[in-house]
Amino acid sequence: MTDRMNVESFNLDHRTVVAPYVRLADAKALPAGDVIEKYDVRFTQPNVAHLEMPTVHSLEHLFAEHSRNHTDRVIDFSPMGCQTGFYLTLAGTWVYEDVLALVEATLQDVLGAQEVPAANEVQCGWGANHSLTGAQDAAREFLARRAEWSTVTA
Template identity: 80%
Template sequence: MNVESFNLDHRAVAAPYLRIADRKVLPAGDVIVKYDVRFAQPNVAHLEMPTIHSLEHLFAEKSRNHSDRVIDFSPMGCQTGFYLILQGDHSYEEVEALVAASLGDVLEATEVPAANEVQCGWGANHTLEGAQQAARDFLARRDEWGQVFA
């Protein structure tokens, strides 16, 4: 299939993990890399939408304090994780450090950025506490991030 994740056996993975999901070289030679940042075990657990929404806002804002190569941080429709898209090639250690630092910032946040009806399409659909708990849980298992398959 054309979509990389549709070719991934979701029964064989063991969340949480961090993996390269795609790498593209654009016509002008620029490289973009998409990372699968998987918080929950597919078909077993998921994150609630207010948690996902708040993590998206927080990570998108905070990660840019650590790297000018962040293109996007988007939630997966299955509610089990996110796609982090970066410009250029990076070592696993660099991406892991970026994710850890950004989630560390989530833990220190006192509010969800842009969680209002002026800056967000559903400003009431947020939970700082939920985002912080998901970040805390993911960070607590950092030693497992490199192990994608059970």
């Protein structure tokens, strides 16, 4: 694979990464000077394991809602189609350790949640497709390996 592709993750050799991890995937300076950063928050080992869709869906809702209690700089938290992780998009330039602290604090919130926010047919396009237990199990496993989050490749 020698040609660079437009999508950053398509240029990442998924065979060399070691999940779980949090890595800066992209940073862009916008025309007005604002900066956005996109982080790859990888829960499972690519091509080896994945999160089930109700778990992905619930983590998306829980993280998107609770992360905003810790900062007003969250732009988006979106699932990867491969179901191995998420993209966390943040406004501004971040210190990496502060990103890790945000992820950690938010996943602690997930563990304490009593319900998945907006998991209903009024606020969600597939309100029945959720698993609070699955989301909490995935968060617990990710948090248990906190010391490994900074290591992206073996």
